[in-house]
Amino acid sequence: MHSLRCPPIIGAVADITLLQGDITEQDVDAVVNAANGSLMGGGGVDGAIHRRGGPAILEECKQIRESRYPDGLPTGNAVATTAGDLPARWVIHTVGPVYAKSEDRSHLLASCHTKSLRIADELGALTVAFPAVSTGVYGYPLELAAPVAIEAVRSASTGVAEVRFVLFDGAAYQAFEEALAG
Numbered sequence: 001m002h003s004l005r006c007p008p009i010i011g012a013v014a015d016i017t018l019l020q021g022d023i024t025e026q027d028v029d030a031v032v033n034a035a036n037g038s039l040m041g042g043g044g045v046d047g048a049i050h051r052r053g054g055p056a057i058l059e060e061c062k063q064i065r066e067s068r069y070p071d072g073l074p075t076g077n078a079v080a081t082t083a084g085d086l087p088a089r090w091v092i093h094t095v096g097p098v099y100a101k102s103e104d105r106s107h108l109l110a111s112c113h114t115k116s117l118r119i120a121d122e123l124g125a126l127t128v129a130f131p132a133v134s135t136g137v138y139g140y141p142l143e144l145a146a147p148v149a150i151e152a153v154r155s156a157s158t159g160v161a162e163v164r165f166v167l168f169d170g171a172a173y174q175a176f177e178e179a180l181a182g
């Protein structure tokens with residue numbers, strides 16, 4: 001039996017959808033993890049993904065650290081691993097910026113989204129779920145992060161058909177709804 005893998009349709013834009021819920025339950029090709037540079041897990045969405053996805057994710061993260069990023073994954077970058085026991089096929093780990101009042105780090109937050117979509121294209125993922133990167137432990141205000149995330153996805157040239165922002169609570173959902181309308 002032959003299988004044909006189509007190249008990503010570069011030049012296309014993804015449909016953006018919003019959902020209030022838990023990203024670990026999403027039946028998509030890839031879920032994006034709001035990781036830290038160590039790739040060794042943590043709290044928030046990172047903790048939830050590793051808990052529900054099981055040890056296979058951490059194993060692959062360790063290999064990536066050893067082989068490609070001995071000093072850790074730089075902020076604004078992304079790498080992919082298996083999704084282990086999650087419904088998704090892959091986890092794309094990205095490192096968002098820690099919010100700082102004294103410095104505009106929005107380009108790094110935008111980069112998390114464009115680089116994650118680039119990895120999704122390399123994998124052939126058609127549906128990708130993002131959390132609200134940097135808006136938890138890393139302190140990025142939702143009303144600042146949401147428009148950056150939406151604009152980065154809107155302007156990305158990608159073969160991904162659907163980008164689903166999965167927002168954990170009502171406040172995050174509202175911020176993304178306003179950014180999408182704006």
Ligand code: AR6
Nearest residue numbers: 022023034036042043044045046048134135136137138168
């Ligand atoms: N599904 C969807 N969204 C979630 C979930 C979930 N299961 N759990 C939390 N959120 P955070 P960051 C939301 O802190 O700010 C970790 O320790 C949460 O409400 O997970 O990028 C890492 O290891 C918030 O809106 O990520 C890093 O050290 C959003 O996900 C650091 O936190 C992001 O919150 C990264 O901080």
